[in-house]
């Protein structure tokens with residue numbers, strides 16, 4: 001559960017048998033989850049939503065399947081991944097789990113970009129310690145902030161994100177946001193220095209951002225799910241084999 005949407009997938013043995021997403025408040029899309037056939041023995045959740053939203057979802061899942069969902073919380077360490085926060089539980093568990101997931105794809109230094117409601121950029125050293133990260137407003141938040149606090153930044157057209165200088169309000173805003181998003185990642189990479197980290201992208205705008213940046217990388221939309229499975233098994237909560 002992110003700040004804009006919830007994503008879910010159902011695993012049966014080695015296979016993913018169903019998946020979906022719903023925006024908060026979209027009860028029709030949400031009910032696709034509730035009406036999915038199958039009898040999950042366990043339900044694992046990564047959430048950065050408010051406690052009331054978590055409680056409501058947990059209630060529905062309990063009613064539907066009679067299973068107590070397990071909410072992952074950010075720990076100080078998991079395996080060789082070590083949190084940099086003095087108060088580890090304050091780090092969004094989506095960031096933590098995506099890093100954990102990315103570590104399974106790559107043993108070297110890595111940079112993880114999650115382009116969701118917020119754009120997060122996190123660096124993990126080869127040995128596994130979190131070097132630190134950045135939290136930046138995502139494209140929709142940037143656009144809303146501009147519209148809220150200006151009178152004349154207004155437009156009707158829908159314009160794609162690209163890096164060319166804009167020749168209308170719509171282009172200047174959308175291209176400016178693209179520049180801010182890709183520029184932030186480029187500068188984070190410059191700041192990171194060497195060895196050059198392996199780049200990973202996830203989140204709703206991850207693929208677009210990877211293309212805008214043009215420095216290659218791996219777009220892996222399921223990194224949070226993958227990390228959730230690592231953490232659930234590491235917690236002794238379940239065995240996946």
Ligand SMILES: Nc1ncnc2c1ncn2[C@@H]1O[C@H](COP(=O)(O)OP(=O)(O)OP(=O)(O)O)[C@@H](O)[C@H]1O
Pocket residue numbers: 001002003004005006115116117118138139140141161202203204205208
């Ligand atoms: N294909 C796309 N191209 C460009 N921007 C996109 C695309 N898809 C989504 N976005 C933008 O990226 C941002 C994040 O997208 P989205 O809300 O789907 O992410 P998310 O990963 O579900 O977020 P969260 O996990 O925070 O709920 C939004 O501002 C959205 O407008």
Ligand SMILES: CC(C)(CO)[C@@H](O)C(=O)NCCC(=O)O
Pocket residue numbers: 002003048090091092093094095116117118120135
């Ligand atoms: C930054 C977001 C919103 C990204 O989804 C989430 O990870 C979050 O709510 N984090 C809490 C603050 C932190 O990670 O330090």
Ligand SMILES: [K+]
Pocket residue numbers: 002003094114115116117203
């Ligand atoms: K996210």
